[in-house]
Amino acid sequence: MKSKNYAAALAKKGTILLCSVLLLAACKKDKAADPPVVKPSKLALVVSSPGAPELSFFANGTKVTTSKALNYNTVIDYMDLKPGTGEFSFRKKDATDVLAKINYTAKTGVSYTLLVADKSPKAAVVLVEDDLSAPATDKAKVRFVNLSPETTVLDLYVAGKTEAALSKKAFKEASAFVNVDPAVELKFEIKENGKTDVLATLDKFKVEKGKIYTVWVKGLKDATDATKLGVEVMTNK
Structure with a gap:
């Protein structure tokens, strides 16, 4: 009788152990099946087209809602972007015609x-x-980025320096990032390459240690209204 009970107990323990092993295996299988986390790309927007109407932004034909209206001189901070290939495009608000587009690989x-x-x-x-x-x-x-369509090749200077901080950027060209010294009040100057006349300035800009900035030239060289030549800056990080 004892032998029979002992055998039954062993069988019960064996069943429990087998169930535990199967449950653990199932949990491991479920865990392994979880999809990997894909880190998104990031996208910032700068609208620097003098005289442009309010714009709508599209990614692969789908309108993207932005934090503010896309008017001249608007900057949109980084948004998440799904990695991969596609097309960005811009249209006049509430219109269907595409004003400009570009293919991308993120x-x-x-x-x-x-x-x-x-x-x-x-x-x-x-x-x-x-x-x-x-x-x-x-x-x-x-x-430094040159976004002024009526200018030639431009240089970016720090006021008081004899050599350009970044140089020889034609319309739609961007430089690489370079290291600069922090400053409480820095003055940027824009000059045509090889010339001394200052075309536009950005006064009293604070450059902080550890920060990353994009400086760009905007506007039209001969304009006197809100679209006149000027300098803008955004903090990338």
């Missing part, structure tokens, strides 16, 4: 800035990859 975890330029009714789109790696020790990083 890499996982990489940030980009999409810039709208040229003088309305023309429009051009420029997509640049953003190197958001940390600046050198005790430095900041700056890059």
